[in-house]
Amino acid sequence: MSSSRMISANGIEIFVTEQGSGPLVLLCHGWPELSHSWRHQLPAISAAGFHVVAPDMRGFGRTSAPKSIDAYSIFDMVGDMVALVAALGETKAIIIGHDWGAPVAWHAALFRPDIFTAVGGLSVAPPFRGRERPLDALAKSGVTNFYWQYFQKPGDAEAEFERDVDYTMRAVTFGVDASLFLKDGHGFLGDPTIPRPLPAWVSEQDHAHVVETYRRTGFRGGLNWYRNIDRNWELTAPWQGAKIHQPSIFIAGANDSVVTGILGGKRVTEMDRVLPNLKRKLIIEGAGHWIQQERPDEVNAALVDFLKGVRV
Template sequence: MPSSRTISANGIELFLCEQGQGPLVLLCHGWPELSYSWRHQIPALADAGFHVVAPDMRGFGRSSAPADVDAYSIFDTVGDMVALVAALGEKQAVIVGHDWGAPVAWHAAMFRPDIFTGVAGLSVPPPFRGRVRPLDALRESGITNFYWQYFQTPGVAEAEFERDVTATMRMVLGRGISDPSAMFIDQGKGFLGHLRADQPLPKWLSEADIAHFAEAYQESGFRGGLNWYRNIDRNWELTAPWHGAQIHQPSLFIAGSKDSVITGLIGAKRVNEMERVLPNLKQKLIIEGGGHWIQQERADEVNAALIAFLK
């Protein structure tokens, strides 16, 4: 059974679930999620001979959520993982990330190859640093209603999501990002405008799961996680020294074929060209029929691919 504890790292407190003994594997979740999102991976990877650690990332769940928006840059979130490896008494780890956790994993491998000996990204391809800031690029292409833009003004999305936290989790996780229309905000409708709260949950998500997420977000609110989006342009500026850099460690990519993050114009191009950034890519696994919450939806296939990669 996984155990949990809170550990000090990088000047904050990180709550984590862990299980197993052996080489260290870090699992970084995305938005709006928790370490609980890895509930199917933790025991499976532990049984395969690894020390598996899944933190609530900075700003989420029971981990610290600094007040300052600037405390959520890619340097802070990667810094947390570097510090966590040391706090666990280790020198090296393999890092795995899903959704927002994927950029953390990719950049951790890029910034600190001495620590992160392998990297797996789920749902979000490796970083291709464009010529201009991401939010500028959206504006220049005439897009003003993408969800990244909606999330920028502090307080707006928080108010929408916190009105009924259970309904929010049910809609975002139950339908979520696999619906491309959810990526664009209709005037006055908010992020949840396209999604229905009354549809049955998918098979992979139980009422107990929703209750677990909802209870955590009732407690923490949504501000910490949304602050990650408020650093999108700043991350572009901060990563200038790594423009065009490659990740040379062994790498793995997994996504669902129905995940709109990889089916859109930009996402599809990135999936096709990821070997440019990942010259040592061991597998590119696109799981037929899978959506965005891939490690929860298709746990067995994800676990098998991760274990084969780790071994």
């Protein structure tokens, strides 16, 4: 059975759920999620002989949520994971992330190969650092309605998402994959008159847990990750063109708009440029963005096979 606790690391309090013993595996969730997103992976990975730890990431759930937007850079996120490894009494770990957690995992492997001996990403391919700030590039290409742009102004997206948290979670996390482009007359969530039934892979109990948590915390912490997109581009300049040499795995759903969209598609096709030691690229047909919840058996099998091959 899994257990939970608070751990002080990198100047904040990090809530973790953990299970098992053995080499350390960190699981980094995305937006708008919680460590609860990994509930299907903890028992499978621990049963394979690992100590698996899923934190609520900075700004989410029961983990600290600093007020300053500047406290949510990629350096802060990776710093949290580096400090968490040490706080858990370890010097090495394998790190896996989904959605926004994937860039954390990729950059952790890039910045600290001495600590992170293998890396996995779900739904978001490794970074190709472009020639200019991402938001500037979007604007120059004539795009004005991409969700990254909508999330920049503090308060706007928060107001939309917090108006009805139950509906928000049905529309975004547990609904049909949302469009990444806003439509006229609607915010990110789209037409509120459209019914949003829970899919078969989400229980009412799991949905209620996430809704209750976000009603308490609001959405500001997670949205602040997006408000550092251009700043992250500036901070990572020294790693321009760098490769991630550790063993790696990538898993995504074939119907995931992040993977098939204007930004993600090219990255998925060309990820070997960044990942010369890519062990497996698994694209699961018929699956969407919330892959480890939607198709846990296939994801677990792939992750356990990968982990056994790269055991710390």
